[in-house]
Structures are given as structure tokens and as C-alpha cells.
Amino acid sequence: MTLSPLVQDFVLHFGEMGGRWGMNRTVGQIYALLFVSPAPLCADEMVAALGISRSNVSMSLRELQSWNLVLLKHRADDRRDFYTTPEDVWQILRTLAEERKKREIDPTSAVLDDLIARRAADAGDRHAQARMRQMQGLIGQLAGWYDEVKALDNTRLAGLLRLGAKVTRLLDATDKFRPSRRALRGKSTQ
């Protein structure tokens, strides 16, 4: 299989970015290829398209599966595994949010809990713990935020992002409105 220049360039760019996104080059390239392919691909087609070894494809697909970024498909009368990405880019965003949280936030959050629970001996430690508590607060908020994103349906997620420049106004507005709204319907709010 030979790629059009357009798809070539897309794939190569994802390869380059792969490193920055916490995967490696091959994983990035395979994901890009699957993302733009009109139909699911099998491993050998990826080998042909990307010019990499069969085993590399196998390991990279494994990695992509561990990220939940690809879907496995089968054809009638064909034993091979075919792979795609989800059609829905919002779904992809949710998955990314979830996996990133799992890899980048949760471990630190757990460690911070431990460290903060320790007996702080001297003044230095007390200062360090105070700092850690600040960071834990921040991380906790972020974690909650990621969970939130993960749980929103497409419409609401799109809405949330679309707010864009209106977030400020919205926040101000809710600060202003919330009390009266709560008053109207009787403390339903946390």
C-alpha cells in the first residue's frame, strides 16, 4: 500500500509529535494512519504503508489498545484483526482525558496523599508539607475536572468547549445568579 502525499505528511507529523504526546514515533504514525483511513486496516497493511517491521506494528497496536485509542474489527471469513479509531472525535477527546489523568495525575495524587499524611518533623518539613497541600489541592481540582470531561455527553462537551471567550462572563453570571436560583427551588445545590 502506498500513501498519498497528503496522508504521508499527516502521518509523518504525528510521528514527530508522538514523542511529545507520551507515545513514540511509530505509535503516532499508526494512529494517524488509522484515523484517516476510510476502512479498518490490518497489521500487514500498516507494515506496507509505513515501512516498519511487523513486530513493531504489533507492539505499537498493543500500546494503542492500552490507551483505548483504537477499535478492533473483524470481517466475515477473515481471521485477521482490523483496526480503526472511533469515528467520533469527542469520544477520542474523552478517552484522551481519561488516559492522561490516569497516567499523569493519579499517581502523583496518590503519592501526595501519602506524603501529606506523614508526621512532619522539623520546620522545613512543615513548610514542604504546606506546599504539597497546595499542590494536592490543585491536582485534586484538575482530577475532578478530567472526570467531568470524561462523563459529559457530546453535546455538553462541545458546549463546554464552545463557551470559549464566554467563560468569564458565565462565571460572573452564575456567581450573581446562583443564590437567587437556589432560593427559588430550595437548596438543591451542594
Place this chain on the structure above:
Amino acid sequence: MTLSPLVQDFVLHFGEMGGRWGMNRTVGQIYALLFVSPAPLCADEMVAALGISRSNVSMSLRELQSWNLVLLKHRADDRRDFYTTPEDVWQILRTLAEERKKREIDPTSAVLDDLIARRAADAGDRHAQARMRQMQGLIGQLAGWYDEVKALDNTRLAGLLRLGAKVTRLLDATDKFRPSRRALRGKSTQ
């Protein structure tokens, strides 16, 4: 300089996570050390505390500066450079958002613009471009979102994250209320 076990473990954890966060071990460790230190540190203190070479510290500080994650301080009658992190964790969050966008989103956004602007030859390319447009849409929203975070003041940023489980309700509420509010003040909204 010798570190307390508490700070040791904090520093070591950040070293481990550094890789996942787009920096390397040493950069992570130095950042952690600065974050919990009650006073700014000079390079030699970091060498002593972390047991790494002077040149490694120098390069890592350079890296941290390129991320805008550290502040340079000076003492009277002392030519050495002393480093800290910003006190304010919200500021840190904004910086991270900004730098992440710059490194992980903007380059891809630019490439996608290019690719989408190309003449699509065959059906495969047309499909690929359609996919790329979807991705570009998503990335554009995300970029806007990061810009938004970057521009919010502490209070509003905290508010935004604190929304937590209320985002859904809030979004529903605004959908319900916006039309009437717009009607009240005349289509000021996009």
C-alpha cells in the same frame, strides 16, 4: 545539603513523573526541590541536594526557564543566581496550560491548516481531509480553551475548576436561560 526523607520522596517521585510530563528526570527533581524549598536555591545547593553534576543542573535550569516554571532571584552582595517557583499554584497552572498548548497543540494545528488547504486529488484524500477537518475542529476548540485558562484570574480559574460536578447542570441551565437573556439585552452573543 541533605534532604529530609519527606522531601527526598517528593523529589524522587517528581523525577519519575518527569518523563511523563514532557521533561526528564533531573528537570522534574529540580522543580520539585524548588517547589518545596522555603527559600530560593543556587545551583550548587541543587548539586549537593540531588547528587548530580553541576552541568546537568545548569542545563536543567535552562530547560525549566524555557518552560517559564522558575523565577530567578538575586541576593545583595551575592553574584550567584538563585531560583524559586512562583508561590501561586494557580499561576503555575496557567503557565503549564500555556506551555503545553505551545508544544503539543499549536504545531499540529498549523500543520493541519496546511494539509487541509491542499488540493485533494482522489476519493481517499477527500476522506482523509474530511477527517483532518474534524480533528482541526477539535484542536481549535481545545486551543481556545487553553487560551481561556491562561487568561483567567485566580478567582475565576478556581471557580471554573470548582464547578466540578456542576458543569452539566450549568450547561443545561445556560442553554435554557441564554435565549431569554439574549432577548433581554439584544443579540450581543456570537
Place this chain on the structure above:
DNA sequence: AATTCGTTTCAGTTGTTTCTGAAATAGCTG
């Protein structure tokens, strides 16, 4: 149970990144 087709694993190689020590640079002080 042997064959075939597809996938996975793994030891070893290649390629990158990180880290170091030594040398070079820059900036201040007398």
C-alpha cells in the same frame, strides 16, 4: 495431530537521550 495463517514475544542491535567532566566563557573586583 499436522498444517496453515496470523499474532505475540523476546534477545539482541541500533538509535536517542541524558548526564558528566573538562574546557571555555562571562562578569565582577581590586
Place this chain on the structure above:
DNA sequence: CAGCTATTTCAGAAACAACTGAAACGAATT
């Protein structure tokens, strides 16, 4: 400007991650 002190650069060494080919594995078919 000579002598300090602090910092940066850089080539090579050490550590690490990626990739390959070959062999092992598994599942369906005869």
C-alpha cells in the same frame, strides 16, 4: 588587566528506549 567566582558549552560516556528478525505461540482447518 589579572585574578576570582559563577555559569555555560560541548564532546564523549553511560543509560535508556525503539526497533528488528527469528522463534514461539494460538486458533482454526483438514
